[in-house]
Amino acid sequence: MKFTDSHCHLDFDELKQDLPNLLAQCKQLGIHRIVVPSIDPSNWQSVLSLANENNSVTVIAALGIHPWFLTELSEQALDDLANLLAQEHSSICAIGEAGIDVPISEQQSNLTKQLHFFDYQLQLAKQYRLPILVHHRRSHQHILALLKQYQLEKSGIIHGFSGSYQQAVDYLDLGFKLGVGGTISYPRAQKTIETIKRLPLNSLVLETDAPAMPLYGFQGKSNTPLQLIKIFEHLVKIRSESAETIAAQLEINNNDLFAR
Numbered sequence: 001m002k003f004t005d006s007h008c009h010l011d012f013d014e015l016k017q018d019l020p021n022l023l024a025q026c027k028q029l030g031i032h033r034i035v036v037p038s039i040d041p042s043n044w045q046s047v048l049s050l051a052n053e054n055n056s057v058t059v060i061a062a063l064g065i066h067p068w069f070l071t072e073l074s075e076q077a078l079d080d081l082a083n084l085l086a087q088e089h090s091s092i093c094a095i096g097e098a099g100i101d102v103p104i105s106e107q108q109s110n111l112t113k114q115l116h117f118f119d120y121q122l123q124l125a126k127q128y129r130l131p132i133l134v135h136h137r138r139s140h141q142h143i144l145a146l147l148k149q150y151q152l153e154k155s156g157i158i159h160g161f162s163g164s165y166q167q168a169v170d171y172l173d174l175g176f177k178l179g180v181g182g183t184i185s186y187p188r189a190q191k192t193i194e195t196i197k198r199l200p201l202n203s204l205v206l207e208t209d210a211p212a213m214p215l216y217g218f219q220g221k222s223n224t225p226l227q228l229i230k231i232f233e234h235l236v237k238i239r240s241e242s243a244e245t246i247a248a249q250l251e252i253n254n255n256d257l258f259a260r
């Protein structure tokens, strides 16, 4: 069986120290492709150069601005993103990660700026016919409204999906796939587990979000893309199809988004 980690921050310090060794271990486990999202202008070049290196697995670059990291950024960052895409679009396979993370406290809300940055990145995804990797937190309504407006040809992934069945179906109706990660290893995540059990298999992709999002039993430790196999095993327990059927369909789903 072959696997794709559709969301992994390989360029972060925790993972990049011994990257050739880590990627060789991934390959041994059948993890043959890893999508690396960027978070802000400071790591665009490192993500791009990772994807252009001769790695033992296929590394796919996504360029974007994560909603957590836009406080210090001006409009210039969006122009820079557009320029870099224009120059390097043959090496860039997705926009992201981008999205909306609604703060709990209204006082410090930068929601207007987040909406503007997400809207701009959706425009770029549309212009370059790229999928977008979407970060969400307390923001399904905002995100759905914008996705409905843009109707992206290549859709994208709702990264680290958690939510109700109806929210999931709303994304599926727009052609989006849902990123299934370590959340499904947590007994407290019953709502998300029940949702993922009921959804069509052609709507799911796996992700580790390493070094973040450790699985249940690994809390406090740094996550790695090798854990993708454990996430897959949790998914197999939840679903009724065979492991082989699930793995094959997940690969088709990733090819829909990332194969060139």
Ligand SMILES: [Zn+2]
Pocket: 007, 009, 037, 097, 209
């Ligand atoms: Zn991430």
